Amino acid sequence: MKKTEQDEVILLGHGSGGILTHQLIKTVFQDAFENAILDEMLDAALLNLPHGRIAFTTDSFVVDPVFFPGGDIGKLAICGTVNDLAVSGAKPLYISAAFIIEEGFPPSDLRRIVSSMRETALAAEVRVVTGDTKVVGRGSADKIFINTTGIGLVPEGRRLSPRRIQSGDVVIVSGSIGEHGLAILARREGLSFTTPVVSDSTALHRLAEAVLAAGGAGIKCMRDPTRGGLATTLNELAAQSGKGILVQEELLPIRREVAGGCEMLGIDPLYLANEGKLIVVAAPEAAPQVLEAMRSLPEGEAAVQIGRIIEDEPGLVLLETELGATRILTMLEGEPLPRIC
Amino acid sequence: MKKTEQDEVILLGHGSGGILTHQLIKTVFQDAFENAILDEMLDAALLNLPHGRIAFTTDSFVVDPVFFPGGDIGKLAICGTVNDLAVSGAKPLYISAAFIIEEGFPPSDLRRIVSSMRETALAAEVRVVTGDTKVVGRGSADKIFINTTGIGLVPEGRRLSPRRIQSGDVVIVSGSIGEHGLAILARREGLSFTTPVVSDSTALHRLAEAVLAAGGAGIKCMRDPTRGGLATTLNELAAQSGKGILVQEELLPIRREVAGGCEMLGIDPLYLANEGKLIVVAAPEAAPQVLEAMRSLPEGEAAVQIGRIIEDEPGLVLLETELGATRILTMLEGEPLPRIC
Numbered sequence: 001m002k003k004t005e006q007d008e009v010i011l012l013g014h015g016s017g018g019i020l021t022h023q024l025i026k027t028v029f030q031d032a033f034e035n036a037i038l039d040e041m042l043d044a045a046l047l048n049l050p051h052g053r054i055a056f057t058t059d060s061f062v063v064d065p066v067f068f069p070g071g072d073i074g075k076l077a078i079c080g081t082v083n084d085l086a087v088s089g090a091k092p093l094y095i096s097a098a099f100i101i102e103e104g105f106p107p108s109d110l111r112r113i114v115s116s117m118r119e120t121a122l123a124a125e126v127r128v129v130t131g132d133t134k135v136v137g138r139g140s141a142d143k144i145f146i147n148t149t150g151i152g153l154v155p156e157g158r159r160l161s162p163r164r165i166q167s168g169d170v171v172i173v174s175g176s177i178g179e180h181g182l183a184i185l186a187r188r189e190g191l192s193f194t195t196p197v198v199s200d201s202t203a204l205h206r207l208a209e210a211v212l213a214a215g216g217a218g219i220k221c222m223r224d225p226t227r228g229g230l231a232t233t234l235n236e237l238a239a240q241s242g243k244g245i246l247v248q249e250e251l252l253p254i255r256r257e258v259a260g261g262c263e264m265l266g267i268d269p270l271y272l273a274n275e276g277k278l279i280v281v282a283a284p285e286a287a288p289q290v291l292e293a294m295r296s297l298p299e300g301e302a303a304v305q306i307g308r309i310i311e312d313e314p315g316l317v318l319l320e321t322e323l324g325a326t327r328i329l330t331m332l333e334g335e336p337l338p339r340i341c
Numbered sequence: 342m343k344k345t346e347q348d349e350v351i352l353l354g355h356g357s358g359g360i361l362t363h364q365l366i367k368t369v370f371q372d373a374f375e376n377a378i379l380d381e382m383l384d385a386a387l388l389n390l391p392h393g394r395i396a397f398t399t400d401s402f403v404v405d406p407v408f409f410p411g412g413d414i415g416k417l418a419i420c421g422t423v424n425d426l427a428v429s430g431a432k433p434l435y436i437s438a439a440f441i442i443e444e445g446f447p448p449s450d451l452r453r454i455v456s457s458m459r460e461t462a463l464a465a466e467v468r469v470v471t472g473d474t475k476v477v478g479r480g481s482a483d484k485i486f487i488n489t490t491g492i493g494l495v496p497e498g499r500r501l502s503p504r505r506i507q508s509g510d511v512v513i514v515s516g517s518i519g520e521h522g523l524a525i526l527a528r529r530e531g532l533s534f535t536t537p538v539v540s541d542s543t544a545l546h547r548l549a550e551a552v553l554a555a556g557g558a559g560i561k562c563m564r565d566p567t568r569g570g571l572a573t574t575l576n577e578l579a580a581q582s583g584k585g586i587l588v589q590e591e592l593l594p595i596r597r598e599v600a601g602g603c604e605m606l607g608i609d610p611l612y613l614a615n616e617g618k619l620i621v622v623a624a625p626e627a628a629p630q631v632l633e634a635m636r637s638l639p640e641g642e643a644a645v646q647i648g649r650i651i652e653d654e655p656g657l658v659l660l661e662t663e664l665g666a667t668r669i670l671t672m673l674e675g676e677p678l679p680r681i682c
Contacts, residue, residue: 017568018673057385149490227358332359
């Protein structure tokens with residue numbers, strides 16, 4: 001954007017559809033997301049897709065604060081949608097980005113967010129091809145909300161579904177849990193830890209492809225444990241598969257600083273959001289090569305088996321404690337941590 | 342939703358990703374949008390698309406008030422995205438719906454909005470196949486915002502683009518303008534007119550298909566003049582085509598009550614949003630059959646030619662007044678009417 005007085009804050013006019021909107025699109029969005037499809041500036045992006053099944057997913061991001069250790073709302077908005085496509089077995093291709101901005105938001109912050117989206121999209125090999133900007137009056141939204149919706153291509157023959165889960169299958173997680181949730185909470189509450197906790201916000205497309213390449217048809221299902229944390233995602237898998245899941249507490253990868261921070265705050269890391277972790281359910285015979293493939297990538301280097309699918313207790317998640325006792329791990333109730341993503 | 346105490350207002354927990362989110366999805370969204378793809382409840386909807394070009398578009402809706410004469414935010418959210426696909430020459434197929442809800446919002450209002458989305462989607466022959474719900478604290482959003490993102494299929498060989506516009510082409514509008522904008526403004530300001538002004542919010546997929554069937558390759562480009570109104574959309578067409586557009590004021594279809602209301606309020610109907618109007622740029626030889634086809638449908642019965650493309654004044658829109666004088670019609674400046682859609 002050209003530096004003018006109007007440039008100092010986002011105005012209602014930037015969402016009018018008129019001159020200011022066009023200036024904003026040209027100087028902020030088109031510059032950042034430069035690609036020929038977006039540049040057409042039509043009501044819809046026109047995409048030539050190869051024949052095949054399409055994965056289609058949407059997420060709105062309302063995280064507070066907008067900037068946090070390890071990322072920002074823009075990085076989160078790209079990674080979140082890329083990851084929903086990747087865990088569906090799709091190659092992420094195209095993203096739409098829709099912004100709802102509070103009047104008075106600093107354009108410099110918007111540029112920083114958009115620049116972070118650009119970098120994340122480049123790294124994830126997706127293109128932002130269409131968008132929308134609305135501006136609402138002061139107090140009608142909190143700073144900025146971003147919706148991203150994504151399209152990916154699912155290769156022929158690939159079929160991931162919780163319905164394919166069978167007893168004996170193993171449950172793998174790609175790394176340590178709870179970091180995104182705790183990083184947001186700590187920043188919001190003004191807490192600091194001796195070893196800083198940083199959001200794990202990462203695109204998982206490469207890791208998901210590596211898992212599928214290594215495990216083939218042995219890969220039953222993948223998920224990313226975001227809102228509601230690992231415990232909630234495992235409960236979804238248990239409910240959708242109609243199987244039981246037995247998790248061994250001693251195998252759960254939780255960093256010491258996360259465990260400590262959670263204990264101090266009286267929260268359970270199993271319910272904290274992750275934004276760069278993959279859960280894989282795989283046939284037991286595929287597990288060794290899947291774990292090896294995951295560990296060969298930085299985003300999967302701490303991959304570990306945390307449990308297995310059992311015939312008993314259909315629909316439930318059981319946690320076997322280090323002392324050998326077993327308790328039911330329920331889905332998240334209430335809302336310990338709003339606006340985590 | 343089952344009637345419980347928790348049901349009386351939307352809680353932060355309804356956006357947690359946990360139990361309350363699942364209840365809300367099951368009892369409000371799945372019931373309304375019933376279809377097998379949504380029911381899979383995966384991270385992404387899996388779609389089998391026929392081979393071809395895809396149109397992809399996104400819009401967030403922040404209209405205030407949420408309910409207004411002639412529609413509501415839900416109807417608008419479906420129509421808006423259906424229309425962006427339709428004017429791109431695509432057959433609208435699939436829609437994602439993402440909700441940002443303010444804590445305390447009445448679930449009865451949410452159900453009313455979702456039910457309106459359901460009806461509108463059925464009428465427009467699109468399916469809502471994936472979604473997202475976030476809840477933010479009181480005062481962090483104003484009631485409810487909805488993002489819809491759509492996928493449509495563009496038939497082989499169809500090519501609509503402002504670059505195809507040539508001098509001599511005619512400009513057609515499907516009916517009277519300014520109604521949505523004035524209806525919102527009147528409701529917001531508590532104004533009433535002798536003849537009530539009602540939003541024109543309508544899905545344009547059928548009208549757009551009729552235009553393309555009647556005009557064939559003679560159809561150069563279509564648009565729906567939403568935010569910024571007819572004047573702004575024509576300016577976009579002029580800029581993108583590099584041609585001039587001459588509009589004859591006496592031909593502009595404006596209802597008497599809209600003209601009167603606008604005069605009273607000191608606003609120009611040419612800059613008021615429309616949510617169910619189509620602008621068509623067509624070769625002159627195609628115009629008669631296109632107009633006839635449009636007029637055969639209720640949503641196009643008042644279709645009329647309002648101007649033509651001229652060689653002079655490239656990039657500008659000229660308005661020839663009833664007295665024969667000509668003035669430049671600029672794009673919307675500033676923001677007379679925020680949160681119009």
